[in-house]
Amino acid sequence: MYQGEDKLYYTATRADRAILMGIWNRTHSLEQAEEYLKELAFLAETAGVQAVKMTMQKLDTPHPATFVGKGKLEEVQADVEKLEATLVIFDEDLSPTQLRNIERTLNIRVLDRSGLILQIFSEHARTAQARTQVELARAEYMLPRLTRLWTHLSRERGGIGLKGAGEKEIETDRRMLRTRIAQLKEELKHIAKQTETRRKHRKPMVRVALVGYTNVGKSTLMNTLAKSTVLAENKLFATLDTTVRKVVLSTVPFLLADTVGFIRKLPHHLVESFKSTLDEVQEADILVHVIDVSNYHYMEHIRVVQDTLASLQAMDKPMLYVFNKADLLDEDERADLSRTWLQGQRHPAVFISATQREGLEELRNLLVAMVIDQYKHKYPGLDYYSM
Ligand SMILES: Nc1nc2c(ncn2[C@@H]2O[C@H](COP(=O)(O)OP(=O)(O)OP(=O)(O)O)[C@@H](O)[C@H]2O)c(=O)[nH]1
Numbered sequence: 001m002y003q004g005e006d007k008l009y010y011t012a013t014r015a016d017r018a019i020l021m022g023i024w025n026r027t028h029s030l031e032q033a034e035e036y037l038k039e040l041a042f043l044a045e046t047a048g049v050q051a052v053k054m055t056m057q058k059l060d061t062p063h064p065a066t067f068v069g070k071g072k073l074e075e076v077q078a079d080v081e082k083l084e085a086t087l088v089i090f091d092e093d094l095s096p097t098q099l100r101n102i103e104r105t106l107n108i109r110v111l112d113r114s115g116l117i118l119q120i121f122s123e124h125a126r127t128a129q130a131r132t133q134v135e136l137a138r139a140e141y142m143l144p145r146l147t148r149l150w151t152h153l154s155r156e157r158g159g160i161g162l163k164g165a166g167e168k169e170i171e172t173d174r175r176m177l178r179t180r181i182a183q184l185k186e187e188l189k190h191i192a193k194q195t196e197t198r199r200k201h202r203k204p205m206v207r208v209a210l211v212g213y214t215n216v217g218k219s220t221l222m223n224t225l226a227k228s229t230v231l232a233e234n235k236l237f238a239t240l241d242t243t244v245r246k247v248v249l250s251t252v253p254f255l256l257a258d259t260v261g262f263i264r265k266l267p268h269h270l271v272e273s274f275k276s277t278l279d280e281v282q283e284a285d286i287l288v289h290v291i292d293v294s295n296y297h298y299m300e301h302i303r304v305v306q307d308t309l310a311s312l313q314a315m316d317k318p319m320l321y322v323f324n325k326a327d328l329l330d331e332d333e334r335a336d337l338s339r340t341w342l343q344g345q346r347h348p349a350v351f352i353s354a355t356q357r358e359g360l361e362e363l364r365n366l367l368v369a370m371v372i373d374q375y376k377h378k379y380p381g382l383d384y385y386s387m
């Protein structure tokens, strides 16, 4: 963190009242779009922002200048005034030009989905590595988007600031950001070296990583299995820092990692800069894919996680599907899901409730069997029981 940072990054605050804007079209239905907006509202809530309205437009080809059409913007403008909104959040990513044009048209601050996720990440990062990674992602995201509009608008709402943001001022900001980006990259290199050294001194132990969509219960499960106290909350991205614990189940030891959750359309800057945090996923011998089965859209979440794993080249690992929050399902739903998921799948699957402690025995048994397989395969002859 450095002086003047708050001036450079978009930061929504607790005082903000936001209008959420989404689109639907041939590729995503109205129903899907509604779900996406609900997720955006949850993201906003996680950032402490109050959503005062959700609105949608059918749009197949985004407008290059303002993303949505002129009519829609006028409608939003009226809502802004009526609801005394201070912020508009777009569910889609906006180009720097679109963002600037919409801000100027509406005379209000505008955030897009990536900007909001980046803010949440930067508020939740704890370790030096996570903080550096998030700040790098945020700085790179901001570089083409610098307008200084945010500071001007928040100081003097009413648009006088709109003309005040001079090119010269912005050029200074850009220089500051570029210097900062270079610094952050250096810091990350340094951190990576330290991690590398630590990795070389690792014991020969099977590594298991908990992966999954955000807010599915990974940390809760980690706490249950490892008797640890990782922060688990009804928030998106409660976990950003990887935690690794040694766990012993039925006298078989292994390392268990809790990792950052995935989400639909994770900003690519973030995925890039989080690669080293996600090393734990790439290096895992076994992936435990945790799913919130009470979420109506869990199938889509599974797909998002699989795509993200594929982009990390981590799809071919032995995987265990853990259907969590089963306590929130009724008998029929459970029976339905058991039929579809516990049979004919390539990977073993288990239904559990991490909070109600149901199904944990079965989970432990499946996991231990997989861990033993990995020891045999990876460290043949190793007397792992005595580690
Ligand atoms: N009903 C129910 N709630 C659960 C269960 N497991 C976890 N939760 C709740 O789900 C919320 C999210 O749990 P976390 O463990 O923080 O989820 P996470 O996957 O680590 O989330 P991120 O770190 O934010 O990606 C918390 O409010 C938990 O109490 C469960 O089995 N049943």
Ligand SMILES: [Mg+2]
Pocket: 218, 219, 220, 231, 232, 238, 239, 259
């Ligand atoms: Mg977590």
